[in-house]
Amino acid sequence: MGQSLVSLDTDRIKEYIFATAKLREISGASAILRDLNEQTMPSLAETYQAQTIYVGGGSGLFVVPSDRAHDLITAVQRAYRERTAGAATITGVALPLPDNFSIDHSPAQEIWRCIGYKLAAAKLCPASPRPLVTHPLFKTCDSDAAYYACAFDPQDQSYLSAPTRAKRDCYQAERQQGNKKLPEDFDDIADVSRPTGYFALIYIDGDNFGRVLE
Numbered sequence: 001m002g003q004s005l006v007s008l009d010t011d012r013i014k015e016y017i018f019a020t021a022k023l024r025e026i027s028g029a030s031a032i033l034r035d036l037n038e039q040t041m042p043s044l045a046e047t048y049q050a051q052t053i054y055v056g057g058g059s060g061l062f063v064v065p066s067d068r069a070h071d072l073i074t075a076v077q078r079a080y081r082e083r084t085a086g087a088a089t090i091t092g093v094a095l096p097l098p099d100n101f102s103i104d105h106s107p108a109q110e111i112w113r114c115i116g117y118k119l120a121a122a123k124l125c126p127a128s129p130r131p132l133v134t135h136p137l138f139k140t141c142d143s144d145a146a147y148y149a150c151a152f153d154p155q156d157q158s159y160l161s162a163p164t165r166a167k168r169d170c171y172q173a174e175r176q177q178g179n180k181k182l183p184e185d186f187d188d189i190a191d192v193s194r195p196t197g198y199f200a201l202i203y204i205d206g207d208n209f210g211r212v213l214e
C-alpha cells in the first residue's frame with residue numbers, strides 16, 4: 001500500500017465571511033472556519049492515519065495511505081457542508097507519492113509544485129451552483145439575501161437562513177466562552193472609540209505562503 005499527498009484549501013473564504021455586513025455574523029463565520037481548519041481537519045486526518053505536514057489559513061497538507069486519501073477529502077468536505085449549512089466548501093486533491101518517499105529525506109520541491117498545480121486546476125472547475133427556486137411565498141434571508149430563510153430571530157425581528165443562523169450561534173458560543181465581551185455590531189465599537197464614532201478596520205493577509213512552503 002503506497003502513500004499519497006493530500007492538499008485541501010477552503011474556497012472563497014472572503015465571500016463566506018463577508019456574506020453579510022453584520023459584525024456578529026462576520027465573527028461567527030470566522031470562528032467556524034477557524035475551528036474547521038485548526039480542529040476538525042487535523043482530527044479527521046488522524047482518523048484516516050494521515051501525517052500532518054501543515055494546517056493553517058484555511059488549508060492543509062497531509063501524507064495519507066493511498067487507499068484512504070479520497071475518504072479523507074470526502075470527510076473534510078462533508079464536515080464543511082454540515083458545519084456551514086452548505087455555504088462554505090473546500091477543494092481537495094490527492095497525488096500518489098513514490099514508494100521511497102520520505103518527508104525528512106526526499107527532495108520534495110517538485111512534488112509540492114505538482115500538488116499545487118493540481119489543486120489550482122481543481123479550484124478552476126468548481127461544482128455548478130444550484131439556483132434557488134423562485135416563488136412569491138419563498139423568503140430569502142434578511143441578512144445574506146442568498147439562501148432561504150428557515151428561522152426567525154426575535155432579537156432583531158429578522159428571518160435567517162441556515163448559514164446565517166449557524167454563524168450567529170457560533171458567535172454566541174464564542175461570546176459565552178470565557179465570558180468574552182464581544183461587540184454586537186460596528187456601532188458598539190464606534191460608541192467606545194475616542195473620538196466617538198470613529199474606528200479602523202484592519203485586514204491582514206499573508207503573502208506567498210505556498211512559495212515559502214515550497
